[in-house]
Amino acid sequence: MKILVLNCGSSSIKYQLLDMETESVLAIGKVERVGMEDAIFEYKGSGEKIKEIGTILDHTAGVRKVLKALTDPEHGVIKDPEEISAVGHRVVHGGEAFVRSVIIDEQVKRTLRELFDLAPLHNPANLTGILAAEAALPHAPGVAVFDTAFHATMPRKAFLYALPYVMYKRHKVRRYGFHGTSHKYVSLRAAALLGKAPEEVNLITCHLGNGSSVAAVEGGKSVDTSMGFTPLAGLIMGTRAGDLDPGVIPYIMAREEIGISEVNSMLNKHSGMLGISGISSDMRQIEEEMEKGDPRAIETFEMMEYRLRKYIGAYAAALGRVDGIVFTGGIGENSPLLRRAVCQNLAYLGVTFDEEANKVRGKEQIISGPDSKVAVMVIPTNEELMIARETAELVAAR
Amino acid sequence: MSVRTWGVVGTGPNGRGIAQLVATKGLEVILVGQTDEDLAQARRQIELSLQHEIERWALTESEKRAILSRISMTTDMTEMAKADFVVTARIGDIKEDQELLRTLDQICRGEVILASNTSTLSITEMASATNRPDRVIGCHFLQPIPRTKVVQVVRGLKTSDETVAEVMALVERLDRTGVEVYESPGYITTRLIIPLINEACQLLLEGVASAEDIDTAMRLGFEMPRGPLEIADRIGLDTVLVMAERLWREYGDMKYRPAPNLKKLVRAGHLGVETGEGFFKYDADGDRIKNGGTGR
Numbered sequence: 182m183k184i185l186v187l188n189c190g191s192s193s194i195k196y197q198l199l200d201m202e203t204e205s206v207l208a209i210g211k212v213e214r215v216g217m218e219d220a221i222f223e224y225k226g227s228g229e230k231i232k233e234i235g236t237i238l239d240h241t242a243g244v245r246k247v248l249k250a251l252t253d254p255e256h257g258v259i260k261d262p263e264e265i266s267a268v269g270h271r272v273v274h275g276g277e278a279f280v281r282s283v284i285i286d287e288q289v290k291r292t293l294r295e296l297f298d299l300a301p302l303h304n305p306a307n308l309t310g311i312l313a314a315e316a317a318l319p320h321a322p323g324v325a326v327f328d329t330a331f332h333a334t335m336p337r338k339a340f341l342y343a344l345p346y347v348m349y350k351r352h353k354v355r356r357y358g359f360h361g362t363s364h365k366y367v368s369l370r371a372a373a374l375l376g377k378a379p380e381e382v383n384l385i386t387c388h389l390g391n392g393s394s395v396a397a398v399e400g401g402k403s404v405d406t407s408m409g410f411t412p413l414a415g416l417i418m419g420t421r422a423g424d425l426d427p428g429v430i431p432y433i434m435a436r437e438e439i440g441i442s443e444v445n446s447m448l449n450k451h452s453g454m455l456g457i458s459g460i461s462s463d464m465r466q467i468e469e470e471m472e473k474g475d476p477r478a479i480e481t482f483e484m485m486e487y488r489l490r491k492y493i494g495a496y497a498a499a500l501g502r503v504d505g506i507v508f509t510g511g512i513g514e515n516s517p518l519l520r521r522a523v524c525q526n527l528a529y530l531g532v533t534f535d536e537e538a539n540k541v542r543g544k545e546q547i548i549s550g551p552d553s554k555v556a557v558m559v560i561p562t563n564e565e566l567m568i569a570r571e572t573a574e575l576v577a578a579r
Numbered sequence: 580m581s582v583r584t585w586g587v588v589g590t591g592p593n594g595r596g597i598a599q600l601v602a603t604k605g606l607e608v609i610l611v612g613q614t615d616e617d618l619a620q621a622r623r624q625i626e627l628s629l630q631h632e633i634e635r636w637a638l639t640e641s642e643k644r645a646i647l648s649r650i651s652m653t654t655d656m657t658e659m660a661k662a663d664f665v666v667t668a669r670i671g672d673i674k675e676d677q678e679l680l681r682t683l684d685q686i687c688r689g690e691v692i693l694a695s696n697t698s699t700l701s702i703t704e705m706a707s708a709t710n711r712p713d714r715v716i717g718c719h720f721l722q723p724i725p726r727t728k729v730v731q732v733v734r735g736l737k738t739s740d741e742t743v744a745e746v747m748a749l750v751e752r753l754d755r756t757g758v759e760v761y762e763s764p765g766y767i768t769t770r771l772i773i774p775l776i777n778e779a780c781q782l783l784l785e786g787v788a789s790a791e792d793i794d795t796a797m798r799l800g801f802e803m804p805r806g807p808l809e810i811a812d813r814i815g816l817d818t819v820l821v822m823a824e825r826l827w828r829e830y831g832d833m834k835y836r837p838a839p840n841l842k843k844l845v846r847a848g849h850l851g852v853e854t855g856e857g858f859f860k861y862d863a864d865g866d867r868i869k870n871g872g873t874g875r
Binding site: 192216217420437439442443444446447450451 | 636642
């Protein structure tokens with residue numbers, strides 16, 4: 182079975198074609214600047230990587246262009262679009278309506294539209310991608326896989342905010358959490374690495390990338406996570422502030438004489454690592470400046486590590502017993518420095534640390550010592566594979 | 580028809596403002612100016628304005644670069660052939676605007692809507708210079724254009740319902756609210772704000788209250804973000820004067836007759852924020868200098 186995985190932004194399409202017999206990637210690429218005369222098309226199939234610039238007026242044209250490349254006699258990987266059994270779509274926000282992946286029908290699309298308010302930047306683009314795939318591949322069923330769905334198992338005490346209850350009833354203001362597909366994938370892999378069933382292990386999964394979140398996973402189910410109603414809560418991220426005193430926001434608005442959109446932009450784009458360090462939103466650059474002894478880079482790193490460690494402590498308390506801690510995402514997979522800094526401070530959990538193993542970048546590895554009470558693991562995430570698996574499963578069970 | 584590229588004619592504050600707004604919303608802009616110097620000046624002003632947005636935390640450096648890359652500038656009017664929608668924002672009289680519309684009518688594709696940003700000239704008269712009077716409309720953005728959330732969409736006598744609906748959708752695409760008005764000098768906003776400013780000038784002239792107190796009373800009394808005299812400084816007192824005179828001429832009603840102290844300030848070159856001084860004093864960023872009231 183071959184599955185096309187699509188991740189659509191407002192002017193972009195990221196895609197992968199996977200062969201589910203072997204779970205291997207047949208082709209991968211992206212389309213950027215959709216809607217423009219100088220759109221960028223990138224494709225890597227059986228041969229050399231291809232890059233073209235030309236007119237791609239909408240997402241449907243973009244998906245058609247992808248299909249054309251996939252079936253190209255020279256660098257294509259399939260003969261006929263009919264070979265694609267189904268399309269898996271990444272959808273950012275499932276709200277309370279979607280607690281697991283679903284096969285897309287008219288009702289699903291209607292509900293997705295109703296959820297636009299919760300994720301105004303992402304969900305409309307995701308729906309555009311769904312409609313484009315339906316137009317270009319009418320034979321292939323679509324499956325929506327939600328960033329929020331894995332966290333739907335959180336208990337009420339973890340997802341409600343202590344606001345007037347009517348805010349939840351009226352506006353659905355609550356914790357949803359994000360990066361669910363990634364947290365789910367790595368927690369399944371972690372259980373496998375530990376040689377146990379997912380139901381038997383308690384994990385703290387740390388997805389650390391440009392956006393970052395931590396999840397407490399009890400027996401394979403998310404019971405708490407650091408992102409909330411929006412992806413702005415929790416850890417210190419590239420340009421996002423993460424947790425702060427909500428009282429700061431009206432104070433800043435009054436003192437800086439700015440409005441809602443400006444303060445939103447400040448919290449989302451001017452804060453986090455970039456905001457504190459004044460150097461970069463990129464962890465690699467922060468680490469480079471740290472090595473040169475830059476005091477602000479050092480402080481930024483210390484703040485990030487401290488916030489992350491506090492969350493690990495909080496989730497250890499929430500879970501009661503921790504069998505494993507997982508690092509994933511761009512930073513989690515590639516920053517031995519951050520992993521060491523966190524783990525050195527977790528002796529109270531019985532964590533011991535393997536310096537040599539920690540040197541790993543971007544592949545699965547246990548980095549705790551053999552005597553460690555908690556296994557610490559690096560597991561590269563693979564959201565596309567997870568989406569493809571859920572798609573294949575749903576379509577097969579139809 | 581989907582509009583991807585806006586054509587904007589005019590490099591003054593209105594043309595620049597529209598170009599900046601449209602590019603900020605992710606659409607392409609072709610800005611036509613009369614000379615290369617005008618265009619270079621417009622680019623500097625837009626850069627400055629975007630820089631100001633960064634300082635207000637509204638944008639990032641990379642967003643600024645992307646916005647600027649979406650604005651192409653030219654002195655060649657025939658470039659408007661590439662535009663999907665054209666708005667003119669040149670300050671002139673009806674003859675000049677008719678001439679401009681006639682030229683655009685020849686250059687632009689038949690289905691393209693031609694809009695004017697005018698607040699006082701007749702859309703119907705402008706439309707009569709073209710072969711597409713049903714596709715000519717008024718589209719009046721208010722200063723400061725990158726921030727003001729309302730656009731007055733003005734029907735000329737022959738403007739079609741379809742054209743109005745399309746422009747309303749374009750305005751919504753810019754996250755603006757469109758209000759539909761029939762052609763009438765001053766529309767809603769100019770017609771209401773000019774008498775208010777003029778009456779504030781009168782109060783000041785009669786020595787009833789200081790400029791500071793007039794604005795404070797209106798700000799706090801009616802929850803206005805700014806008082807009428809500061810609003811006048813921000814519009815530009817020369818513009819306020821021109822608008823008042825036009826309304827006076829059109830309607831013949833004494834309530835529009837410009838107050839003498841308004842005229843006096845304009846003659847003295849105190850035009851408001853742009854010159855750093857009007858009813859109040861302003862710094863280079865256009866921020867009020869506290870306690871800087873001139874007391875005029």
